[in-house]
Amino acid sequence: MDEVLKEKKIGLFIPCYINAVYPDVGIACYKLLCSLGLDVDYPIDQTCCGQPMANGGYQSKSKHLAERFDKLFKEYDYIVGPSASCVAFVKEFHPQILGRPVHECHSSEHIYDITEFLHDVVKPEKFASKFPHVVSIHNSCHGVRELGLSAPSERTLPYFNKIRALLEKVEGITVKEPSRLDECCGFGGLFSVEEPEVSACMGRDKVNDHIATGAEYITGADSSCLMHMQGVIDREKLPIRTIHFLEILTANL
Missing domain, CATH: 3.40.50 (Rossmann fold)
Known part of the structure; x- marks a missing residue:
């Protein structure tokens, strides 16, 4: 792994339903990133990214959540989350909701699903786990x-x-x-x-x-x-x- 990557600050984004229903997935995400020697932080005040409201036809109701999300994660080099749907929402829709170009929407420009972050950015040679199934x-x-x-x-x-x-x-x-x-x-x-x-x-x-x-x-x-x-x-x-x-x-x- 690139040594420069170890100096980058990663903000861990744990979506609402994972926090409430599948906390073990959030824990696994944190443990895995730390095991790879990365500098990971979990912003404790994070809330919903706004996807449920927007998907329900109330996009304007999600604006304050998108603004809060962008502000909370603005200091991180990478924002990483274990949910393709939530990450895709932030990446694809936050700029539109906030009325900004992509390059002025930090959350949209810097967020990654954990899959693409591991595969495209970290590129580990192997994992320490065993799963004979x-x-x-x-x-x-x-x-x-x-x-x-x-x-x-x-x-x-x-x-x-x-x-x-x-x-x-x-x-x-x-x-x-x-x-x-x-x-x-x-x-x-x-x-x-x-x-x-x-x-x-x-x-x-x-x-x-x-x-x-x-x-x-x-x-x-x-x-x-x-x-x-x-x-x-x-x-x-x-x-x-x-x-x-x-x-x-x-x-x-």
């Missing part, structure tokens, strides 16, 4: 199409998958992908509330596609998608579990 990667919509974490299936691009590249640095793991590589799981935030029957059907199809790979676990970079699929698994008592990929990368830390 078969996993199937869930490529979430925001990660694929807004952050470029993998090649979207609807475009004729050479195959790449940054989550897979990172997982393959873990000892003992076997990595699979479903036949429909980046088909939506049906969560979609408010979509799952407004169209529950369609959402549940999409989730069931997606989980069965993962099961067909022979995997023991479904893994990915978005806890929201994993939460939705775990709900299907629990209700129907299906023979598979979900796990955030950061929990795999930190399995022995």
